[in-house]
Amino acid sequence: MTQAGPAALTNEEVGRYSRHLIMPEVGMEGQLKLKAARVLCIGAGGLGSPVALYLTAAGVGTLGIVDFDTVDHSNLQRQIIHGTPDVGRSKLESAKARLNALNPEVEVVTYEMALSSQNALGLFADYDMVVDGTDNFPTRYLVNDACVLTGKPNVYGSISRFEGQATVFAAEDGPCYRCMFPEPPPPGLVPSCAEGGVLGILPGVVGTLQATEAIKLILGVGESLVGRFLLFDALKMRFRELKVRQDPDCPVCGEHPTVTAPIDYDQFCGITPVPAASPTSGSTDTTVEELKTRLDRQDSFLLLDVREQREFEICRIPGSVLIPLGELPARMSELDGHADMIVHCKSGVRSGKAVALLRDAGYTQARNLQGGILAWIDRVDPTLPRY
Amino acid sequence: MATKILIPTPLRGYTDQLDEVEAEGATVGELLANLTTRYADLRKHLYAEDGTRRNFVNIYLNDDDIRYLEKDQTPVTADDTVSIIPSVAGGGWS
Numbered sequence: 001m002t003q004a005g006p007a008a009l010t011n012e013e014v015g016r017y018s019r020h021l022i023m024p025e026v027g028m029e030g031q032l033k034l035k036a037a038r039v040l041c042i043g044a045g046g047l048g049s050p051v052a053l054y055l056t057a058a059g060v061g062t063l064g065i066v067d068f069d070t071v072d073h074s075n076l077q078r079q080i081i082h083g084t085p086d087v088g089r090s091k092l093e094s095a096k097a098r099l100n101a102l103n104p105e106v107e108v109v110t111y112e113m114a115l116s117s118q119n120a121l122g123l124f125a126d127y128d129m130v131v132d133g134t135d136n137f138p139t140r141y142l143v144n145d146a147c148v149l150t151g152k153p154n155v156y157g158s159i160s161r162f163e164g165q166a167t168v169f170a171a172e173d174g175p176c177y178r179c180m181f182p183e184p185p186p187p188g189l190v191p192s193c194a195e196g197g198v199l200g201i202l203p204g205v206v207g208t209l210q211a212t213e214a215i216k217l218i219l220g221v222g223e224s225l226v227g228r229f230l231l232f233d234a235l236k237m238r239f240r241e242l243k244v245r246q247d248p249d250c251p252v253c254g255e256h257p258t259v260t261a262p263i264d265y266d267q268f269c270g271i272t273p274v275p276a277a278s279p280t281s282g283s284t285d286t287t288v289e290e291l292k293t294r295l296d297r298q299d300s301f302l303l304l305d306v307r308e309q310r311e312f313e314i315c316r317i318p319g320s321v322l323i324p325l326g327e328l329p330a331r332m333s334e335l336d337g338h339a340d341m342i343v344h345c346k347s348g349v350r351s352g353k354a355v356a357l358l359r360d361a362g363y364t365q366a367r368n369l370q371g372g373i374l375a376w377i378d379r380v381d382p383t384l385p386r387y
Numbered sequence: 388m389a390t391k392i393l394i395p396t397p398l399r400g401y402t403d404q405l406d407e408v409e410a411e412g413a414t415v416g417e418l419l420a421n422l423t424t425r426y427a428d429l430r431k432h433l434y435a436e437d438g439t440r441r442n443f444v445n446i447y448l449n450d451d452d453i454r455y456l457e458k459d460q461t462p463v464t465a466d467d468t469v470s471i472i473p474s475v476a477g478g479g480w481s
Contacts, residue, residue: 134476137474158475159475163475181443181474183442184443229472231472240450240470242451242470245452
């Protein structure tokens with residue numbers, strides 16, 4: 001990141017970066033380092049928004065962004081790089097337009113693709129550092145391993161509800177993500193989407209911390225978060241710091257690494273591919289069309305909603321009974337006398353777990369509504385609000 | 388002698404929504420055993436079925452990972468704070 005950059009700034013750039021240039025910690029030398037720097041941001045979402053905006057404003061010469069999503073209404077509560085007119089547009093197109101308007105001096109390179117074990121090393125090789133703004137364990141481990149393997153620092157941030165985490169992994173002589181978290185939690189123990197949600201401003205705080213760390217690494221100033229794991233609690237408005245040590249037995253950055261190339265991260269994280277449809281696989285599932293037919297026919301069955309009360313208040317299918325998944329084991333007796341049951345949640349994951357619980361408990365006719373209430377809204381009743 | 392244990396948000400559903408719980412014990416291992424006796428549903432999130440602690444949950448004594456201290460045998464006092472640090476993947480991407 002100290003490679004020879006452009007010899008000087010234009011007069012326009014001097015004006016733009018004047019508040020940096022008069023600081024001893026940045027100055028002309030630092031601003032030229034920023035101009036020569038190449039940063040790759042994974043994700044143009046909650047964390048990626050402030051990261052990309054601040055790095056662009058600061059004059060980082062080349063900013064790469066990887067994403068494959070389109071802007072959705074539900075993103076706008078926190079993904080401030082996108083605006084209401086961008087809904088439906090590719091996130092990269094939307095982000096690039098915003099960044100070009102903010103600072104046309106910055107070269108924004110977009111990669112409309114999912115980061116994969118096949119493309120990560122080649123992509124990372126072209127950059128000085130990577131900022132991780134992803135949202136799932138397989139990609140987190142992939143970003144980490146590819147950073148270690150290519151020798152690029154991984155400016156890490158993650159968020160959940162109102163708490164955030166930030167650090168710098170895989171810096172020279174620093175620990176990596178696997179040193180701290182050798183294994184991901186199995187999918188069944190990850191908090192369900194019912195417990196999810198995120199305070200919209202939280203990625204703003206954590207992404208801004210990541211952007212700060214990226215800038216400090218480029219400038220070579222201050223004390224970076226290498227070896228320090230920063231925890232932020234927005235409700236208590238409190239920061240805490242934990243030590244992270246390099247694990248000599250780490251499989252990717254340790255003394256005897258066993259991971260020498262990217263692996264299959266879905267498999268590593270215990271995510272099994274959805275099995276192909278078989279003649280028996282449909283027996284535990286039902287469709288929203290079938291549900292509609294049965295409701296219209298006034299069939300006798302129980303429509304069980306296993307979402308949370310807050311979600312039930314947003315929208316519901318008429319006639320449904322609410323028992324949140326977490327309460328189901330203790331409230332199973334309320335289902336006495338109901339043999340025939342259709343179970344639904346928002347998209348079908350929680351209700352799949354509920355059906356497994358119910359079938360184990362002897363409710364062998366319980367069936368899962370494929371696609372949940374979102375499929376119901378899309379295909380049966382578009383007047384209900386999506387969330 | 389009771390020591391404070393900080394419970395992370397994803398696990399508060401198993402501790403009556405408490406973000407801090409006090410438990411008795413002379414070592415981290417004893418403390419966690421007492422904690423998971425009181426909050427039985429928490430147990431499967433901290434321990435595998437064979438009783439070994441799960442690898443994706445980090446236990447910190449103050450600001451240090453007990454893996455680099457004396458693991459479950461690490462002594463604790465009433466002045467210490469034990470934290471359970473989960474791995475969080477979210478990025479608000481989607």
